[in-house]
Amino acid sequence: MDLRRIIRTMCAVIVLCTLAGAWTDAAMTPARSTYFTFNAPVVLPGIVLAPGTYIFEISNPNTSADAVQVLDRNRSKLYLNALTAPADRHTRDLKAEIVLGESGRSVPHRVEAWFAEGHTTGRRFLY
Numbered sequence: 001m002d003l004r005r006i007i008r009t010m011c012a013v014i015v016l017c018t019l020a021g022a023w024t025d026a027a028m029t030p031a032r033s034t035y036f037t038f039n040a041p042v043v044l045p046g047i048v049l050a051p052g053t054y055i056f057e058i059s060n061p062n063t064s065a066d067a068v069q070v071l072d073r074n075r076s077k078l079y080l081n082a083l084t085a086p087a088d089r090h091t092r093d094l095k096a097e098i099v100l101g102e103s104g105r106s107v108p109h110r111v112e113a114w115f116a117e118g119h120t121t122g123r124r125f126l127y
Contacts, residue, residue, distance in 0.1 A: 030061030032116030034096045035073065041108040042100065044070060044080050045127050048108055054079065056098075056114045058123075068114065068123050087113040087124035094118050 037053040049070070059069040059081055070080040089097070096117040101110040115122030 030065075031057040031059075032061070032119065033057040034114070034116050036096070036098055042098075043108045043110045045082050045125055047080055049079060056116075065123075068125070082125065084123035084125055087115070087122045089115055089120055089122060094120065097122075 034056045035053055036056060038049065038051050040051055042049050053073040055071045055073060055075065057069055057071075058065045059067040066083050066085075068080070068082060068084045069078060071078055087099075094115075094117060097115040098111055099113040099115075101112045103109045110127070111125055113122050113124045
C-alpha cells in the first residue's frame with residue numbers, strides 16, 4: 001500500500017508541475033501580440049496602413065503597457081510606436097478585436113482601439 005501511495009503522490013506532483021508550466025507560459029506573453037488582416041486601408045495616428053496583415057503588440061509590457069507598436073507580419077518594418085490609453089470592453093466574447101471608427105465614403109476607417117484575445121482591457125489609440 002505504501003508503494004501505491006507514493007506512486008499516486010508522484011503522479012499528482014507531475015500533473016501539477018505540468019499545469020503550472022502551462023499557466024506560466026500563458027502568463028509569459030505580456031506583449032499580447034495579435035495578428036490582424038485588413039482588406040481595406042485603415043488609419044492609425046499619423047499613418048495609413050495599406051490592406052495586409054499586421055502585428056499589434058504592447059511595446060513596453062514590463063513597465064506600464066502604455067505603448068503599442070504595429071509591425072508588418074514578418075516583424076521587419078515598424079509602422080507605429082505610440083502611446084495609448086486603457087480601453088475597457090463589456091462583452092463575454094474575449095476574442096482579439098479591432099474597433100474601427102466611423103468614416104465617410106472613400107475615407108479609410110480609423111482604428112479606435114485594439115483588444116488582445118482573452119483580455120477585457122485593451123488599448124485606445126490617441127489622435
